[in-house]
Amino acid sequence: GAVVSQHPSRVICKSGTSVKIECRSLDFQATTMFWYRQFPKQSLMLMATSNEGSKATYEQGVEKDKFLINHASLTLSTLTVTSAHPEDSSFYICSARDRRGYGYTFGSGTRLTVV
Amino acid sequence: QKEVEQNSGPLSVPEGAIASLNCTYSDRGSQSFFWYRQYSGKSPELIMFIYSNGDKEDGRFTAQLNKASQYVSLLIRDSQPSDSATYLCAVTWNNDMRFGAGTRLTVKP
Numbered sequence: 001g002a003v004v005s006q007h008p009s010r011v012i013c014k015s016g017t018s019v020k021i022e023c024r025s026l027d028f029q030a031t032t033m034f035w036y037r038q039f040p041k042q043s044l045m046l047m048a049t050s051n052e053g054s055k056a057t058y059e060q061g062v063e064k065d066k067f068l069i070n071h072a073s074l075t076l077s078t079l080t081v082t083s084a085h086p087e088d089s090s091f092y093i094c095s096a097r098d099r100r101g102y103g104y105t106f107g108s109g110t111r112l113t114v115v
Numbered sequence: 116q117k118e119v120e121q122n123s124g125p126l127s128v129p130e131g132a133i134a135s136l137n138c139t140y141s142d143r144g145s146q147s148f149f150w151y152r153q154y155s156g157k158s159p160e161l162i163m164f165i166y167s168n169g170d171k172e173d174g175r176f177t178a179q180l181n182k183a184s185q186y187v188s189l190l191i192r193d194s195q196p197s198d199s200a201t202y203l204c205a206v207t208w209n210n211d212m213r214f215g216a217g218t219r220l221t222v223k224p
Contacts, residue, residue: 043216109158
């Protein structure tokens with residue numbers, strides 16, 4: 001089945017630094033990648049949608065300059081949290097849509113803690 | 116604003132009972148409907164998806180879709196303690212997938 005590899009699974013960084021999260025589709029080509037954020041006991045909130053080779057579309061209220069998304073190939077998308085602050089601490093999850101249009105596969109998530 | 120609504124629960128059922136989870140959505144143009152299960156601290160895992168009106172069964176799980184009422188449900192038969200988790204309803208519009216807040220289910224032995 002379709003697999004999306006997400007790493008790191010857990011990262012602790014200092015306030016003001018940047019963190020990059022990678023999502024890679026291992027056995028399929030992902031035309032679209034979705035990035036979600038989930039705070040404790042809340043649902044997944046869509047942050048942005050990225051299509052290979054084009055700029056990401058951000059949801060209202062999500063700062064595009066703070067959350068940089070790159071989807072340079074059909075198998076790799078990255079989310080960079082720039083100048084991280086403690087309020088950015090959250091669980092970040094990517095999801096990839098198979099190029100053939102069959103379903104959405106989630107990465108295993110990244111627990112970000114900003115201290 | 117496209118919305119997906121779920122009763123946050125918690126929903127508690129005894130082992131062996133049927134758990135019924137409900138979800139409504141706001142956009143009639145919604146195309147696909149998914150149920151995910153999420154354990155604490157883990158990524159969601161797909162249980163079922165449904166595209167057409169009616170019922171779809173997979174093992175102990177049955178998804179029901181009623182597009183006229185903009186309603187999708189998930190029934191879990193013979194509930195097990197291992198089914199205790201948060202169940203997320205997800206709906207797609209064109210290329211976007213959006214989630215409900217999730218229903219927390221507890222199956223008591």
